Amino acid sequence: GAVVSQHPSRVICKSGTSVKIECRSLDFQATTMFWYRQFPKKSLMLMATSNEGSKATYEQGVEKDKFLINHASLTLSTLTVTSAHPEDSSFYICSATTGTSGTYNEQFFGPGTRLTVL
Amino acid sequence: AQKVTQAQTEISVVEKEDVTLDCVYETRDTTYYLFWYKQPPSGELVFLIRRNSFDEQNEISGRYSWNFQKSTSSFNFTITASQVVDSAVYFCALSEASYSGAGSYQLTFGKGTKLSVIP
Numbered sequence: 001g002a003v004v005s006q007h008p009s010r011v012i013c014k015s016g017t018s019v020k021i022e023c024r025s026l027d028f029q030a031t032t033m034f035w036y037r038q039f040p041k042k043s044l045m046l047m048a049t050s051n052e053g054s055k056a057t058y059e060q061g062v063e064k065d066k067f068l069i070n071h072a073s074l075t076l077s078t079l080t081v082t083s084a085h086p087e088d089s090s091f092y093i094c095s096a097t098t099g100t101s102g103t104y105n106e107q108f109f110g111p112g113t114r115l116t117v118l
Numbered sequence: 119a120q121k122v123t124q125a126q127t128e129i130s131v132v133e134k135e136d137v138t139l140d141c142v143y144e145t146r147d148t149t150y151y152l153f154w155y156k157q158p159p160s161g162e163l164v165f166l167i168r169r170n171s172f173d174e175q176n177e178i179s180g181r182y183s184w185n186f187q188k189s190t191s192s193f194n195f196t197i198t199a200s201q202v203v204d205s206a207v208y209f210c211a212l213s214e215a216s217y218s219g220a221g222s223y224q225l226t227f228g229k230g231t232k233l234s235v236i237p
Binding site: 034041042043044045046049091093095106107109110111112114 | 224
């Protein structure tokens with residue numbers, strides 16, 4: 001149980017185009033999803049927290065107009081990188097949690113999406 | 119603010135050697151959680167362990183063991199009799215009790231330690 005998928009696993013796009021990455025919880029309902037970014041040989045940096053049905057909360061320094069996050073259902077969150085540039089090339093990882101109030105809930109991580117912007 | 123420090127950037131050991139990965143954390147909360155994750159070259163994070171701040175018992179799982187010491191704010195990870203398959207980047211992470219939405223807790227990751235096990 002507790003499987004999180006990401007699609008696509010790899011994407012190459014031209015500079016200036018937009019790319020959408022999907023994060024799905026396959027066997028549980030995820031009230032909260034997190035999006036992380038990982039540069040080569042670096043750590044995971046939290047970009048934003050997404051709660052189902054509400055606007056995402058972005059970390060300081062993350063451009064919300066550039067990285068659009070939508071969490072329209074309990075099993076799907078999407079990250080859209082708008083007007084992508086080569087510096088947006090990175091490994092994007094999502095995680096999902098059931099989010100029951102008052103208890104700790106495990107974050108289950110997706111396999112990641114490697115974005116390369118030419 | 120919470121912080122996780124993994125001072126060892128890269129470690130190389132010969133197969134069958136024991137290796138310890140260090141993790142030091144900072145937090146103002148009395149309730150928090152500590153984690154270790156493994157990230158093989160494929161990129162997918164593999165959950166290894168979670169410890170809450172009230173449980174200082176050390177844990178052993180096969181060749182893996184963890185030493186949690188609140189007095190030194192450390193949560194070190196030891197691999198006994200290392201194998202080539204242990205080669206990966208290992209991340210220590212911390213989650214404080216302040217949560218974002220319905221009981222979920224944000225994770226702060228250390229910079230990771232790249233372990234190379236040489237046959």
